[in-house]
Amino acid sequence: xxxxxxxxxxATFFAALVMLGIGQSMVSKAAAQxxxxxxxxxxxxxxxxxxxxxxxxxxQGQTIGVDVDAQDHIWxxxxxxxxxxxxxxxxxxxxxxxxxxxxxxxxxxxxNLLRHWGGQDGPGxxxxxxxxxxxxxxxxxxxxxxxxxxxxxxxxxxxxxLKFTMDGKFLMRVGANYPAADSNAQDRFWKVAxxxxxxxxxxxxxxxxxxxxRVAVIDEETGKMKRYWGAYGHKPDDANTGxxxxxxxLIQQFRNPVHCAVPSADGTxxxxxxxxxxxxxFKTDGTFIKEVRISPRTLGDGAxxxxxxxxxPQQKYLYLVDGHDEKIWILDRASLEVLTSFxxxxxxxxxxxxxxxxxxxxxxxxxxxxxxxxxxxxRFMLKGMQSVEKGKDQGTVWPKSSN
Numbered sequence: 590x591x592x593x594x595x596x597x598x599x600a601t602f603f604a605a606l607v608m609l610g611i612g613q614s615m616v617s618k619a620a621a622q623x624x625x626x627x628x629x630x631x632x633x634x635x636x637x638x639x640x641x642x643x644x645x646x647x648x649q650g651q652t653i654g655v656d657v658d659a660q661d662h663i664w665x666x667x668x669x670x671x672x673x674x675x676x677x678x679x680x681x682x683x684x685x686x687x688x689x690x691x692x693x694x695x696x697x698x699x700x701n702l703l704r705h706w707g708g709q710d711g712p713g714x715x716x717x718x719x720x721x722x723x724x725x726x727x728x729x730x731x732x733x734x735x736x737x738x739x740x741x742x743x744x745x746x747x748x749x750x751l752k753f754t755m756d757g758k759f760l761m762r763v764g765a766n767y768p769a770a771d772s773n774a775q776d777r778f779w780k781v782a783x784x785x786x787x788x789x790x791x792x793x794x795x796x797x798x799x800x801x802x803r804v805a806v807i808d809e810e811t812g813k814m815k816r817y818w819g820a821y822g823h824k825p826d827d828a829n830t831g832x833x834x835x836x837x838x839l840i841q842q843f844r845n846p847v848h849c850a851v852p853s854a855d856g857t858x859x860x861x862x863x864x865x866x867x868x869x870x871f872k873t874d875g876t877f878i879k880e881v882r883i884s885p886r887t888l889g890d891g892a893x894x895x896x897x898x899x900x901x902p903q904q905k906y907l908y909l910v911d912g913h914d915e916k917i918w919i920l921d922r923a924s925l926e927v928l929t930s931f932x933x934x935x936x937x938x939x940x941x942x943x944x945x946x947x948x949x950x951x952x953x954x955x956x957x958x959x960x961x962x963x964x965x966x967x968r969f970m971l972k973g974m975q976s977v978e979k980g981k982d983q984g985t986v987w988p989k990s991s992n
Contacts, residue, residue: 628928630919631899631906632975633955634988635939639968640700647690648676652958652966654730654740654783657950658755662703663696665958665966666730666740669708692727693738693757696966698950706757707740721751721762729783729946733793733809741781743799743846748777750784750795752809763812772801772825775814780846783895783946787852787873794858798847802827804860804875818875819843820862833864835885840865851896853904853922864891868909868925881925887913895946898922900953908947908955915941916982917955917969931983938967939985 640663643649650671656664669689678684693707707727711720724742731739737760738753749764764777771779779800784793792815795805803825805817819825820843830840849861857878858871866885870878884892892911899906907925909918916932933940942963948956953971969986977983 626979627976628979629974630928630977631953632972633931633969633986634972635986636954636968636970637938637988638700640696640966641702643690643694643702645690646679646685646687648672648687649690649694649964651960652964653728653945653960655946655948655956655958655966656730656732657948657956658732658736659734661698661950661952663698663948663950663956663966663968664730664732664738665694665696666692666707666727667694667958667964668692668727671964693730693740695755704755704757707753711759716765718762721749721759722766724749724751728781728799729796731784731786731793733786734788739784739793741778741784741795743780743782747781748779750778750781750793750807761812763807770800770802770827772797772803772819772827773817774801775817778805782846782848783850785849785851790873794850794852796847796850796861798843799845801825802843802845802847804847804850804858804871806873816875818871820869822871822875822877833866833888833891835866835888839867839880839882848893849895851898853898854902855904859896859907861893861896863893864889866892868893868896870925879925881920883909883918883927884911884914887911889913894944897947897949897955900949900951908949910944910947910957912941912943912945912960915944917944917947917957927980929977929979929981929983931986933985935985936963937985939969939987 650668652667654666677689679688691705694705695703710722713720715722724747726744728743729741741750746766746768748767749762752761767777778797782796782798784795793807793809797803797805803817803819806815826842843862844864846863848863852858856873860869867880867882869880890913894912895910897908898904907920907922915934916930918930919928943959943961944957945960946958955969958966
């Protein structure tokens with residue numbers, strides 16, 4: 590009996606060792622797989638104290654553009670006319686608060702308001718080349734390498750882009766107001782979304798995209814149209830393409846709005862085909878390179894709103910605004926693979942309500958603006974690098990020291 594019992598105990602112990610070895614092997618394998626699925630990405634935290642409150646009881650409307658100049662000053666543009674009567678009661682003389690802030694606002698790194706201007710038509714005949722009509726719905730703001738301020742407009746008959754000094758002095762208009770689409774016109778635009786500069790080439794890339802369906806490129810000194818293209822580099826077509834259906838084949842044209850056209854340092858142009866939930870990449874001459882779909886089952890106003898790059902020389906990371914899913918996607922720029930994302934819907938710092946535009950300063954910090962009822966600018970501070978599970982969303986990136 591003792592022999593049998595000892596044999597039984599020995600067999601049980603051996604089996605336990607085998608199972609323990611298998612378990613350890615499985616854990617090690619799972620750990621290795623998990624490690625293999627980890628990626629290095631920039632880590633951000635929201636800065637809840639940026640910017641400081643506006644003076645003069647000023648109220649900020651739908652905020653539909655942001656850029657950073659050479660001094661790391663942050664410029665935004667918002668829509669004064671998006672305020673309700675109650676929000677502009679001081680202007681209406683029906684209450685003590687509040688008043689419409691000028692549409693163009695400049696902040697320093699401490700969040701102090703500096704210059705502020707805009708909202709008025711130019712002098713004399715606004716149809717003349719020497720004057721201008723302020724956009725009925727201003728949209729997008731860009732500061733070029735010489736310190737000039739460019740804006741577009743996406744309302745009514747907005748068909749021009751405007752160039753000013755930083756103090757708001759009018760310099761040039763390109764295009765003319767016109768109440769219909771013509772994506773092959775060379776003398777005007779229609780409902781421009783945003784402008785982005787290629788400083789080396791002296792060119793401005795225009796997402797001519799709420800009325801027309803194209804990328805247009807102009808000389809930033811003369812305003813002359815140099816080239817334009819539609820999806821896949823095709824000649825643009827203004828035909829109605831119907832609503833986006835994620836289960837149908839990808840269409841060969843952009844849908845409205847074409848929301849951004851952003852050139853990188855290596856000469857790749859990334860285009861936001863917003864409601865088609867796709868980024869298309871091109872050479873600077875309009876030759877199609879590749880595309881990627883982001884959150885392809887997102888309907889309504891789409892998932893691909895604006896693009897900016899990390900500040901390393903290679904611009905390794907591409908940052909993508911998604912104003913429908915309320916987050917910032919971080920992609921590997923070379924492969925266009927999604928690495929992670931952050932943000933969530935809400936009105937608290939670090940959350941988003943219709944996040945619309947973004948820009949990056951020289952230190953790598955991200956600035957975002959929000960439209961609809963979001964109506965604000967936020968700053969997300971770069972805090973170094975971190976390892977995250979590939980594809981995992983980080984949620985609201987609240988400062989770790991305040992947890």
